[in-house]
Amino acid sequence: MPHGRPRPADAPDHELTARIRSGADQEAAAVLYERHGPSVLAYARGCCRSAHTAEDLASEAFARTLEAVRAGHGPHAAWRPYLLTVVRRTAAEWAASERRTVLSEDFERWCDGPSGAADAASAEDRALRDEDRRLVLHGFRSLPERWQAVLWYAEVDREPAGTVARLLGLSRSGVASLTARAREGLREAYLAAHLRRTGGDEECRRYGSLLAAAARRPEARAKRALAAHLDTCPACRRAMAELTDLNERIGAVLPVAVLLWGGERLVSGAAATAAAGGAGTAGGGAAVPAVPVPDPTAVGSWPVKALPWGAGAAAAAVAALWLAAAPWGGPDSDGPGVAAPTAAPSAAAPPSDRVPRAVPPPASPGPTGSTPAAAPAPGGTATEPPVRAAAEPVPAPHDRTRLRIAATGRCVEIPDAEPAYGVQAREATCDGSAGQQWDVLMPYEGDRGRLQVRNTATGLCLRNSGTTKDREPVVQHRCDAGDRRQLWWLYTEDGTVGSLWDQDVVMILGLADWYEGEKGLPHSPRLATNHNYYNSSSFRLLFDGVLFDGRMAEAAERPS
Template sequence: MYGPHMTSAAENGGPGAPTGPGGAPAEPSDAELTAAVRRQTGGESALAELYRRHHSAALAYARTFVRDAHTAEDLASEAFTRTIQAVQSGRGPKEAWRPYLLGVVRHTAGEWASSARRTELSADFDRWFHELHGAQGADTQSAEERMIRLEDGSMVLRGFRSLPERWQAVLWHSVVEGEPAARTGMLLGVSPSGVASLTARAREGLREAFLSAHAESAGRSRECRRYGTLLGSAVRRPGRRMPRHLRRHLDDCAGCRRALTELTDLNQRLGAVLPVALLLWGAPAYLTARLAAGVAASGTGAVSPSGSSGSSASSATHEPVTAPPPATAASPWGATAAAVAAAAAVAGGLLLLPGGEESVRTAPAPAASTSSVAPVPTVPKPPSPAPEPPSASATPSPSGGSASPAPGTRAVRGAAVPDPAAEDRTRLRPASTGRCMEIPAGSAAAGAQAREAACDGGAHQQWNLLRPGGDGRVQLRNTGTGMCLANQGTQIDDAPVTQAVCDPSDTRQLWGLHAPEGAGEARFIQDGGTMYLGLDDWANAADGKPHTDKIATNHHYYGSPSFGFLYDGALFDGEFTDS
């Protein structure tokens, strides 16, 4: 027999906990990775693993708050950075990373709603955030105070946060997101059977915690607190006749009637009620995105929640996901689909506003638009074929073969034609170092990898910016070599960026541009929206440590300045278009 917060050996990672091939320990749990970060032993690799596991979920949630994908990356990265800082200072999550991180996303968006970044938020969220607090004298409160009051108004959320972190984590992953037991067990360091046992105990713990939150709510009478345990019994044994004195109390107490209704929902429709109560905003859109990611994974066998693909868990650069079964009503992923539908049906759920539980507002579900619904992930397209070399009609080389087109020209059907004029020209300096991105020695060889170096004013450190398609995407053409930067078309980190003959039809040469007005910093994003141009050794560069000078594409880790480029003047005279 276990006490209220006692768990079995399998639940604690003892006998029955998952192991790898040959009995070797399985992948480290989130708690083990967090401990490594706090000890600062192997912290960098632990941080990278935590990022891979949880960044795609943070990004999916961030998309429900903002207008475009690039701002969502900023919001998710800022939230992750804040979470890491909390962990390194001895606070923050130990095991319940996902709910904690998503809460930080929500708090950060709330801060933006009261700052100059308000214009980057979706109109739906901005309106909801301000209207929800408009009648509460919110003008005298900080954004943090307003968000905390909102969260304190949800007894479900208060009850959830009072649970042990292990219970919070298993409820989130198994009930809210409906992840397979093997996946949840890996994150928690328990066996699949341990996940089932832990989930059952956590569900009961949440019911008890909800009743405690209800009893402790402001204005609750001694009589309300006395009847709290009877509410729990009434929910657990719905077929039994309710005691007469409890019925009389419920007739007279609207607060306890509401608590009984919510507790009944928790008991019967936990998968639908819990995400709405915990997220407060954007639950249907977030769960739809996560479900789509899970279904995509089951269809391809190697697609992460962000839509990346890879041949193995070790090479994947997004959160690894155990492929779920098809989304049937009997599967966890089907249950998540049902939860999404139920959550949408109640229009975002009832939020109990601070100042009295009788003040009830319905949080609007995000509209089905690009500002609030995360797009369904897709499998990245394979790299475009490399441009064909010039034919024999091109200028012959001294060795008798075909030469590459001269700088400032490109090959079209074998003939060298002038390149289009630059629409802008600037140095591009990684923000973490202030040095210049260049093609080494101004080499005209195709395949030369870009690097950073001390700025010397040479043409090989100048970049012409072109917008060949008028859709906001740009080509980066080196002024000295006349060739364009191309990525590898992969979503694997550390992929080198090299120069190639400029070809606007080669999607590897087209970069999304994100340069917030007044920031003086631009980011260049590979087609697909997840890989950023920057220093390959981004972490050491950002910390001022010795680092390699290579330029590559990586995921947007922690909002690192190694993925931003300082530019000269006003880029495109301030008239650029974010892609």
């Protein structure tokens, strides 16, 4: 890790998360509570009949989240939307227990649903089915965590740029740039989720990119072919409407889609805060947002108010209660010290907790400088003769797995396990050889958005070209965590399926001949980076298990 870590109060959320996972920095947890406690308590108040019960609900949500983080799950950078979801899920569990009586009438009605039945199937189970139907939610959770965070803080909560910058470890200008990229990423993720729901319909896939373009410019006349398709396809017609809504009202759409209940009140609270010109600052004495006047005639009307839990004795006391409620390991603990909580991550935490993906700060220094590689030739090796790698210290892997191309079922390998710089990766029939085994490294501790992928046999890391040209080769090179061309962002779909992207989240790793590979046609076995065309299965990778659950790394370290 880089030297000279900032004090916890000044550190971004993802670094505080890493400190918590190390088991040696309880102050980091208190800082996170101070930053996000007001929003969590405000949302909990809408779920409960009394302020005292809301505090209990908020504390339980924090304790569950902390427990998940300590177990290697939970949020990494997007703490606030994660915590709010845990509040809602925890309250839904209460609705199916004797604690139901402490919940607000509005939340009870939502849990009961149209049938009026007050059991788990009609509450949280129904909520999970509702989540599954929401493409916006699927798209949001597929984003890198820092994208999720910047959208929530900048678009939903309308935090000042300086506050968002501190939460995410960015500059003020970096916040604007990341927000723009995240908005575009959400549109693309929504569209990918929509195309998956269409069952691979070729016509829907063909018009997919036109949908996104039309949603960005709703005032423009739709192309005649697209208009004709929309006339006959209800699914794409609905997607067009939702994409347009997402483009124009992202701050209002996101909380409703992500939280399922009470999200619109967060929007009204943020709007009131912005209108009053009093947006709060995270940590160190957060300002109290303006309180909207509740409409007594409206169903579910309750004031969204962030209580003044800034720095001071009250914050310290509540944080201490939270810390005491969580099963902390001692400073010498070398693991989570506890099993994952019964309701987290699978029941009490968002699905995105399987492998969080964080967007790194734009100028984070690496341990060493980068070393340029020779440009690879079309044949799969460098234009100069491959340079044989010198023996170097080998960091222990955080995980080990095969990487199988979803479209073909074949394994990514280094041909003949040749330990030379510039050799291009390719796919081949899976044979269990060491050249088809890959170590997943996390050089920036706790940051799963900057991963290296090292071949087990050669000890060299995959490196992209650093360009935005399609079909550019991916080769192996000396592992260097300071070389951003070796750092990959990991998207996951269900923990065992994912994709690897470059650090700009523009180019994706996969077959150079992605179309032919997906269609079962003759194709080159070479691996390259391409733009993500139609969410092709040639860009999806199958792992041998859930990454970072600890089991594969332990198996890799056992003597053979």
